[in-house]
Every structure is written in C-alpha cells, then in structure tokens.
Amino acid sequence: MKHLIPEFDRMRRRYPAEATSSLVLPCLRRIQESRGYVADEDIAELTAYLGVHRIQIEEVLAHYTQFRRAPIGQWHLQACRNLSCSMRGAERVIEHLCHKLHVQPGQTTADGRYTLSTVECLGSCGTAPVLMLNDAYLENMDTAQLDALIEGLPT
Numbered sequence: 001m002k003h004l005i006p007e008f009d010r011m012r013r014r015y016p017a018e019a020t021s022s023l024v025l026p027c028l029r030r031i032q033e034s035r036g037y038v039a040d041e042d043i044a045e046l047t048a049y050l051g052v053h054r055i056q057i058e059e060v061l062a063h064y065t066q067f068r069r070a071p072i073g074q075w076h077l078q079a080c081r082n083l084s085c086s087m088r089g090a091e092r093v094i095e096h097l098c099h100k101l102h103v104q105p106g107q108t109t110a111d112g113r114y115t116l117s118t119v120e121c122l123g124s125c126g127t128a129p130v131l132m133l134n135d136a137y138l139e140n141m142d143t144a145q146l147d148a149l150i151e152g153l154p155t
C-alpha cells in the first residue's frame with residue numbers, strides 16, 4: 001500500500017479533516033485495483049495512515065461485496081443471480097460455467113486462471129442475464145457466447 005500514499009495524500013487534501021473516515025472507501029478501492037485484493041497488511045497500514053479504528057475498515061470490507069480479501073484468478077467472472085437475470089436463465093449460465101471450469105461459485109480454477117463468483121444485481125437488469133468479466137459487462141449472455149468468449153481469452 002505504501003506506493004499509494006502520495007495518491008492518498010492528494011485525496012486527503014480534498015476532504016475535511018473531520019471526515020477522514022470517508023477516505024476508507026476510495027483508499028480500499030485503490031488498494032484493490034493495485035494488488036487485486038485487500039490484504040491484512042493493507043488494513044493495518046490504512047488504519048495507521050488514516051488514524052481510524054480497524055473496525056471501520058473491516059465494516060466497509062464486509063458491506064461491499066466487490067472487495068476481495070484473497071487473490072483471485074486472472075479472469076474473474078461474476079454472474080448476477082438476482083431476479084431479472086434468474087428469470088432470463090442465470091442459473092443455467094452459472095451451472096454451465098461451474099461445469100466448464102470445474103469450480104463452484106467462490107472458487108478459482110486449479111491453474112489460477114478463472115474465478116467464478118455469483119453476485120446480486122449488477123444494475124443492468126434490462127440486458128439480463130448479465131455477468132462481469134473483470135471490469136467489463138457481458139450482457140444478454142448465453143452459454144454459447146460465454147464458451148466463445150472464454151476460449152478466446154488471452155493467456
């Protein structure tokens with residue numbers, strides 16, 4: 001996290017001194033972008049840097065499911081399983097991915113290439129079923145499209 005301190009310092013100048021805890025969320029976001037997940041040592045360092053209680057950071061990590069506490073695969077597939085996506089075949093898509101990748105939701109393939117997660121609404125219900133591949137939205141997906149996409153991913 002130390003390499004992010006200059007960036008955090010710049011952010012901090014934009015926040016009132018009494019609102020330091022409001023920096024927890026954007027700092028965690030940058031840590032995850034940098035490392036790929038938020039490690040225990042990041043929490044300790046951010047606690048010291050911001051001067052907040054560790055529980056304030058843990059609460060944010062627990063509330064926002066997009067934060068990861070462990071490394072994930074090179075390609076992170078997040079499949080929405082909420083109502084609109086379910087009505088348009090999300091379960092079939094998720095089951096297909098489990099079978100294809102030999103993982104259950106929440107697991108990473110043995111080669112470290114793919115992580116499959118299920119998530120709640122991704123906010124694009126009109127294009128259900130929806131998944132995310134890393135930061136990209138995949139909309140109106142079916143199993144054939146997913147197969148072609150996965151097979152075309154670079155190593």
Ligand code: FES
Nearest residue numbers: 080082085122125
């Ligand atoms: S229910 Fe899947 S994106 Fe909203």
